[in-house]
Amino acid sequence: MDMISILRAIRQLEQPAVLATVIEVEGHAYRKAGAAMLLLSNGESIGTVSPGCIESDLFERISSVCETGRYVVVEYNMDPDEDPIWGEAVGCGGVIKVLLEPVSGAFRELLLEALHVLDTGRDVRIVRSLQGEELHYEIVAQEGEKSSELATDWEFDLLLSNRQRVILFGAGPDAVPIYQLLAQSSFHVIVADWRPNLLGSFPGAECYIGTPERLRNQLQLNHDDAVLVCSHQLYYDREMIQWALTAGPRYIGVMGSSKRIDLLFDGQVPPPAVKAPVGLSIGAEGPYEIAVSIAAELIGLRKQWRSLVREDHDPKGEQHERVRHLFGGGAEQPHGQTEVAARAFTGRSARQYGSSCSIG
Structure with missing residues (x-):
């Protein structure tokens, strides 16, 4: 299941939903950074982020994420020496961090615009970055455009390509x-x-x-x-x-x-x-x-x-370094209202407050 299928499902959404995205992996894992899964409030899902080991825990978090309108970062430690519960259940031996985001408001509009760009035959990047206490979203069409040059604490850059x-x-x-x-x-x-x-x-x-x-x-x-x-x-x-x-x-x-x-x-x-x-x-x-x-x-x-x-997009491997330090520290972040900021180029950005936590 690819991200385009998830975006098309989001276009048809008629119920609360949460997008789960793997944002960091240390060691071995079933899916790599960028893997995503759409969790619907009726218990259905589209896509996968694990062999089925952590999905039940993710579903338990849907109502809270939708009610608060805040993002949450959950860490799963698959090392049995560190975490006997998840480690024994999965056996992969790695650590993964999953970002949970409510699919609503400005964020949903941004995702639909990314799908529109893909439907025109162009690739698109979805950029998530932390600016102070705000989670900032931006889409950038792959035609020489640059993402925001504002200072960020971290950045997660996900390139979406059309289906082969x-x-x-x-x-x-x-x-x-x-x-x-x-x-x-x-x-x-x-x-x-x-x-x-x-x-x-x-x-x-x-x-x-x-x-x-x-x-x-x-x-x-x-x-x-x-x-x-x-x-x-x-x-x-x-x-x-x-x-x-x-x-x-x-x-x-x-x-x-x-x-x-x-x-x-x-x-x-x-x-x-x-x-x-x-x-x-x-x-x-x-x-x-x-x-x-x-x-x-x-x-x-x-x-x-x-x-x-x-490699053409990031020949020096700088993107890898940006991804490695996502949501460092696991500190709780204050929350607030979602707001949209228009940009000067063809694209949209949104900001949302949220929180980071760990269960590992």
């Missing part, structure tokens, strides 16, 4: 598990085929009908896309590969045997951007195992691509 787009060319039965796994793994999967009767197997999917020549006018491939070629029709697969190579997406995966791949590439070695056969080499057999190998490969590649983006 995957063009799945070929809607046969073996494409169904590929679509399902990729969609469940937070990819934006587009299914395309010239046979409209096959597209009925992908309910809820974004689908396009046409041969590669026709799809050129409907889909604009770009460098950030991944393309999976699996129509099993030699002529159209070759045409799709040629179009993809011209458009230059990051990844072109081709399904088929070695013999078929030789036919597609006229016996030549495929270009570097092409993975043929597609998927990790795990000895997969049958459509579901092959789908697992493809999904695993794309998940790993997505991680690499996002790491490159983050």
